């Protein structure tokens with residue numbers, strides 16, 4: 001398999017290093033808008049080369065991985081699926097726009113490409129997927145972050161909340177997943193993933209808590225429905241190179257790639 005990774009930051013670089021070790025992966029094309037980053041990463045790997053543009057490689061690429069930003073995802077997904085190439089999306093928040101999501105899903109269907117969305121930084125998506133076969137009553141995500149994760153977020157500045165001066169755990173947002181994804185575009189991809197699997201962006205409830213004592217991002221996923229009730233806690237370790245990204249997010253991208261290249265479907 002030949003893969004293109006767009007975004008060689010925290011997730012993309014770990015994924016590229018893992019892909020380099022997978023015997024099923026024959027070639028890795030790396031792209032990053034930061035000058036020199038893709039070339040530097042490629043120089044440390046055996047199967048990787050830097051390329052300029054995702055479209056250039058689509059004729060000889062089997063899978064594109066977007067690990068860049070919501071903006072990049074909005075640009076790349078339509079181009080990739082229109083050429084019948086599969087894509088793995090990490091910036092899941094880009095799919096909050098209903099018209100965009102429906103259009104790329106329909107394009108993917110007609111062009112026979114697949115859109116893969118890893119579970120990312122949260123556990124419990126397996127149970128949510130199964131439980132959504134029946135009726136769901138309530139899906140709620142309570143995310144707790146340390147001040148570092150939310151420093152400089154526009155919404156906090158507009159609300160006059162100085163995350164670094166809070167002395168106790170404080171709820172800074174409570175609303176729908178649609179609002180959360182739009183207001184915290186870099187911080188709450190898991191709300192998008194949970195919404196896509198369960199009750200959608202308008203019925204999924206999200207609460208964001210800033211805990212001055214917390215150095216990590218934790219998620220409590222509460223699901224209630226015909227199946228019963230489930231609560232899943234994830235206490236993440238932040239990536240050393242990007243405190244906004246949980247280490248588990250990169251691990252989930254690596255594990256998703258393994259499942260795809262090895263055709264392994266355990267626990268689906």
Ligand SMILES: NC(=O)c1ccc[n+]([C@@H]2O[C@H](COP(=O)([O-])OP(=O)(O)OC[C@H]3O[C@@H](n4cnc5c(N)ncnc54)[C@H](O)[C@@H]3O)[C@@H](O)[C@H]2O)c1
Pocket residue numbers: 006007008009010011012031032033034037067068069070071072090091092118119120121122185186187189190193242244245246249
């Ligand atoms: N699904 C999840 O659970 C989950 C969890 C954490 C992060 N994420 C998301 O995954 C994405 C990557 O996260 P990260 O921690 O690796 O970020 P990062 O900032 O460490 O790396 C992103 C890289 O992408 C590059 N980039 C940005 N726009 C680009 C473009 N248009 N073309 C090419 N390169 C571009 C940047 O230069 C940077 O090197 C982010 O959107 C983040 O919000 C998702």
